[in-house]
Amino acid sequence: MIALGALVAGAVVLVYGGREKRQQHEVVQAGAAPSTAPAPAGEVAETGATPAAPSGDTPEVLHDFNALPNPVKRMLLQIVDAAQSGEIEKMRPVFESNELKPMVTTGYVDDPIAFWKKASADGTGRDVLAAMLNVMTSGFARVGEGKNEIYVWPYFAETDLGKLTPAQEVELYRILSPEAALQMKKAGKYSYYRLGISPTGVWQYFMK
Secondary structure: OOOOOOOOOOOOOOOOOOOOOOOOOOOOOOOOOOOOOOOOOOOEOOOOOOOOOOOOOOOEEEOOHHHOOHHHHHHHHHHHHHHHOOOHHHHHHHHHOOOOEOEOOOOOOOOHHHHHHHHOOOOOOHHHHHHHHHHHOOOEEEEOOHHHOEEEEOHHHHOOHHHOOHHHHHHHHOOOOHHHHHHHHHHOOOOOOEEEEOOOOOEEEEEO
């Protein structure tokens, strides 16, 4: 039975599927969503455009993993499994089995793995994998309807950071350094990594 497990030393990490006696935990909210349909197989979705919620939509913020459609759960847990391996190349079969390559920036990128390695602190991409896990331990948001519907982590990307509750601030500090969190709170806008998956289980993006 697919489960979301908890972690060690005060940090919460997503784990998945078929592992005995793991307690299920809430995954959590958020983010901006691409507003067009998926690109054809093998292409990057939405090149040249920053993911954004459809105009006028108020995102539905959720914390319950079981509220996700099954295809979203499956993709989420595949991403988690690959990220927990510590080997970024294990992410390649995840997005190659996808209908498209996930967006990793606003421009066209042929190889997300190479992009993530280049963007990482040490060239291995492990800090990028850690960022994936961190944003997925926060709440998520359901944004849009129909072909524009998407589930996004973390919900902060759709939230006014100047109006967070104390509990939400703690959640934000689990994703960001205090310095980065304070800067974003002053700006009122989340500008760190976000991850989006369509209701059909297509991984749309992981980008800042």
